[in-house]
Amino acid sequence: MMISRIFADQQKSQEGLSAEAIKTLRKQKIGAFFRYVILILCGAVMLYPLVWMFSAAFKPNYEIFTSLSLWPSEFSMDGFINGWQTGTEYTFGRFFWNTFMYVIPKVILTVISSVIVAYGFARFEIPYKKFWFVTLIATILLPSSVLLIPQYLMFREMGMLDSYLPLYLPMAFATQGFFVFMLIQFLRGLPTDMEEAAMIDGCNSFQLLIYIIVPILRPAIISVALFQFMWSVNDFLGPLIYISSVEKYPIALALKLSIDVTEGAQWNEILAMSSIAIVPSIVVFLMSQKYFVEGITAGGVKG
Amino acid sequence: MSKVTLEKVAKVYSNGFKAVHDIDLEIQDGEFMVMIGPSGCAKSTTLRMLAGLETISGGNVRIGKDVVNNLAPKDRGIAMVFQNYALYPHMTVRENLGFGLKLAKVPADQIEKQVDEAAEMLELTPLMDRLPRQLSGGQAQRVAVGRAIVKRPNVFLFDEPLSNLDAKLRASMRVRISDLHKQLKSSNRSATTVYVTHDQTEAMTMGDRICVMKEGVIMQVDTPANLYKYPKNLFVAGFIGAPEMNMIDASFFELADGSLNVEFGEFGLCLGASKSEKIKKKAITSDITLGIRPEFIHLADEHSAKDQLVKGTIVRMENMGSEFYVYFSVGSQELCARIQTSIVEEKLLNTESKEQLFYFDMAQSHAFDRKTEENISL
Structure with a gap:
């Protein structure tokens, strides 16, 4: 243009x-x-x-690795039909459902907890604030696999294995420092005048958050939700460790399942289901693209 | 009653920096008080302490009879207008105006009535459904003022509200705010106003009284006219008035008749008897700074008193339309005179000579003690 x-x-x-x-x-x-x-x-x-x-x-299984052409010589929907049925007693729809069962609470909890913690960091005087902030940044740098074993043991003691709770419960405590950091940066770029005006208008700290900060933070919040959505849908390791029964498998594990069960993998089925699996992420991204771009640029550069 | 009183109010920051030094100030009910000073003089800090946005390190702030030191901003009965409007970007003009009342749980029909009334006062009615980003600077500031009026506060606080507007809009908003203040006052509503600015024109035209601050200390509080005519110290004299008052390092000695003669360079200027008396009472040393405003320096003519003349070399002239600012040097000092265009055209534009005799109207001059910087000729 x-x-x-x-x-x-x-x-x-x-x-x-x-x-x-x-x-x-x-x-x-x-x-x-x-x-x-x-x-x-x-x-x-x-x-x-x-x-x-x-x-x-769309190719029959034998053609996939034999021809370089992108256009199938024999157009077939078998991959989609058989893939959807899966080799288990559940259809692929079940796995979609399972995915959303933990992704949606995860996104909601992440947004709520991260906004509250970021608000605290950006706007309140906390004793030793610098130390806490550095600690927060340090958790971003910490590889998540380091925590796997202690966390697994903890959730085992709590009797939460083979449920989605271990996947989303930690998010209620703003454990993903990156999102908190992103929101803090965004908030720091915002002039405080509006909040002061609202305080004079009669807001207490909580009303300030609900009526003023959250609406203004909307682009950043949408970015957080989107990132969390995409990362969670793609997450493989988490479900692999905590979910053991097939009826609770999310997409990421279900795809792997089809490779495991038969010796000669039905690649067309796997690829067909992979194609479907990325649809939610793409749809969500396209819907909120405008805010997403606004959010990441605004968070980094200015308010 | 919404008198505002500051009693020995101080502000010390956590790093030990003392921004406001025990200031006392009394703002009468319905008065329009302007606080002015160079940037960093803590005028905004003082206002923010009044609003409750900044903690008070010492002293008392009273609104009416109550000490409000520890009250939350919303409980002080104030409304504030900010420099960058501070409108809520996600709310329409109507929602912006009514937000404070909504929080105070005022019934909806009452909110609507009050919002419509304020909107009418500020000609905002056609803009009610717009978002702040769809408003021009002037409109946005009107909404911000409206938001303050809707709340019917006891005290209005303005923090440099016109600084973001262009010159023309600033002039019209100035008049509008002044009129609004009069209107509120005449309709018997609370109209006590504290207005922070760094613009002298705003201060001189809007204020019932002006409080001049410097580095967290009040230098003088008085009406605009008095501030201009009788500046208490060197700072106020230099700060109020444009172009600035001429400041000349000089010393004086007593003549045989008892009046004082001010000397600088090779020139001696005779102060009148009454000024001399005042100075003699207050002066500690003979070292003074002589202050004289540009409009009290004229081109000399045959009627000018011989003992009040100074010869200067014209450096440059600025044409202001109805008058000229004539800059001339005397020794190492550069001084400024405001001279009517007709006189400049007659006497200066037709002559090659850069050297001119200037007449200093010494009755209008001020003498400042060079050490204490106090005006000793009042």
């Missing part, structure tokens, strides 16, 4: 320009052409695996 407008402007103004200026314009056009060719090539290289996955989902 921008580029075409620039070109249009250039053409409009070309009349009455000196030979020198026309030469410069032509050079710019050629430059732009090469830039776009390179960008498109890079884009194609990155998108190729995804496109290959989609196309392979």
